[in-house]
Amino acid sequence: SVHAVEHDPKVVEQYNKAHGTSYKPRSIVDVDPAEIAAESPDVYHASPVCKNFSKAKRLRTADKGDVASAEAVSRVIREAEPPVVTVENVPAYKDTALFSLITDALDAKGYTWDVVEHDAADYGAPQSRKRMLLRAVREGSLPPLPPKVAPGDWYTAVEDLIADAPESTIPPWERNRIAGMVKRGTLDIAKPILTMGGSAGSGVAAAANAGSPSKTLKATPKEVPRILMPDGTVKRVTPRMMARLMGLPDTFAIPDHHGLAKTVLGNGISGEVTRGLIQPLVDRPT
Numbered sequence: 124s125v126h127a128v129e130h131d132p133k134v135v136e137q138y139n140k141a142h143g144t145s146y147k148p149r150s151i152v153d154v155d156p157a158e159i160a161a162e163s164p165d166v167y168h169a170s171p172v173c174k175n176f177s178k179a180k181r182l183r184t185a186d187k188g189d190v191a192s193a194e195a196v197s198r199v200i201r202e203a204e205p206p207v208v209t210v211e212n213v214p215a216y217k218d219t220a221l222f223s224l225i226t227d228a229l230d231a232k233g234y235t236w237d238v239v240e241h242d243a244a245d246y247g248a249p250q251s252r253k254r255m256l257l258r259a260v261r262e263g264s265l266p267p268l269p270p271k272v273a274p275g276d277w278y279t280a281v282e283d284l285i286a287d288a289p290e291s292t293i294p295p296w297e298r299n300r301i302a303g304m305v306k307r308g309t310l311d312i313a314k315p316i317l318t319m320g321g322s323a324g325s326g327v328a329a330a331a332n333a334g335s336p337s338k339t340l341k342a343t344p345k346e347v348p349r350i351l352m353p354d355g356t357v358k359r360v361t362p363r364m365m366a367r368l369m370g371l372p373d374t375f376a377i378p379d380h381h382g383l384a385k386t387v388l389g390n391g392i393s394g395e396v397t398r399g400l401i402q403p404l405v406d407r408p409t
Contacts, residue, residue, distance in 0.1 A: 125162040128154055137387055141376040151195040156202035165405055167205035169196045170212060170390070171221065179219035193221035197228040204232055207404045210257040211392055214240050217255050225257070234259040239268065239400060243370070243393035244336040246400075249275030250368045251336045252393050256400055266403040275395075277317050278333030281350075281364040285315075291349050291359035293318065300328040301351070313353050317360070320346035337368055342389030344382030362388075370394025 124142050129135050132148045139145055151169075159167065171192040179185040200208060208229065216222050217238055229236050236259035243252035246269065258265055293301070297318060303326055304310040311332050318330035319338045329338040329346075340348065348360035362384030366377045370393045378384040392401075 125164055126159055126167075133383055134387055137376075137378050137383065152191045154195060154199070156199045159199055159205070160203035164205050166207040166209060166401065167199060167203070168209045168211070168401070169199075170392075171196055171210065171216075171225075173212065173216055173219065173221060176213075176215040176219060179221050182220045182224075185220060189221055190224075193224045197224045200225065200228040200232060200234075204261060206261050208234065208236075208257070208259040209401055209404070210259075212255055214253060214255045217257075222257075229259050232261070234261055235263075235265055236260075237265055241396065241400070243396050244274035245271040246393075246395040247272045247275050248368075248370055248393045248395040249277045249280040249336050250338075250340060250370075250393065251331075252339050252396075254392070254396070256396065258400065258404060260404065260407075263407065266407045269399040269403070274336040276334055277331065277337035277368060278315055280367045281360075284361060284364050284367075285350060285352075285358055288350070288358040288361050288364070291347075291357045293349055293351060293357055297328050300326055301330055304328060304330065315353065316351040317348065318351065319348045340365055340368055340385070340389050342386050344385050346385075347381075348385075365389075370397075 124144055127138060127144065127146050128149060128151045129138065130148055130150050135146055135148045173179055173189050174186050179189055182190060210225060236257060239256045239258060241254060241256065243250055301310060301316065301318060305312045310316055310330060315333040316330050317337045318328050319340065321329045321341060323329045323338060331337050350358040350360060362377050362379065362381060363373065365384055365388045366375060369388050369391055378387060
């Protein structure tokens with residue numbers, strides 16, 4: 124890591140712990156692209172903020188902070204010209220005027236780029252995580268996409284951690300939705316269930332049985348993931364469990380605080396996606 128920008132002091136502190144760096148909190152809009160050019164990075168990655176996707180379809184109605192974030196990424200591309208650029212967000216981002224600011228900069232500087240809409244589970248992740256990833260190279264060709272493989276199993280990923288996880292309870296509204304899914308046959312109460320603490324639609328909990336990938340881990344601390352065992356025991360999903368669902372090794376430093384861990388990891392990219400879609404951009408012959 125030669126450059127990183129994040130405005131939240133707690134997130135920056137955790138990043139420094141994980142990577143042995145000493146970055147200070149700041150906004151991307153305050154970054155001079157010349158600073159990045161001087162570091163000669165192999166890859167410049169960005170996950171620009173977007174608070175309102177419907178308004179972001181047009182620049183004149185988009186949130187000013189969202190526009191400033193996209194413009195900052197565009198300036199880096201135009202002025203620093205990193206050899207590889209990647210941009211990650213939810214799929215809806217590609218349909219915004221903000222995304223066009225970034226792709227217009229890539230076109231102006233002669234990059235070759237594409238957009239990959241993917242589910243991390245298609246690359247072996249124990250979590251279903253649908254995102255878009257822009258891949259861009261200044262010279263040469265984009266590497267082929269890796270072949271899809273069978274999804275991972277959330278239960279296998281965290282099974283050895285369940286016994287020591289703290290006991291918890293599931294709120295009535297969520298338990299009612301799980302019961303409804305069991306009744307409809309979309310969940311099996313005889314198998315462990317991981318519920319993400321949120322909703323996947325009216326009357327549907329964001330829950331999945333053992334033997335399949337989990338639902339998406341979100342960044343909000345308000346939604347608490349829990350595991351419901353067949354004997355009725357409920358376990359709270361720990362930060363280390365979340366890290367495993369995100370494809371990170373146990374050697375990777377993560378916050379002990381449940382809410383901060385969920386914020387950091389829920390805003391991240393699945394390790395399987397990084398290894399399968401971003402690493403080949405670095406490894407390609409030039």
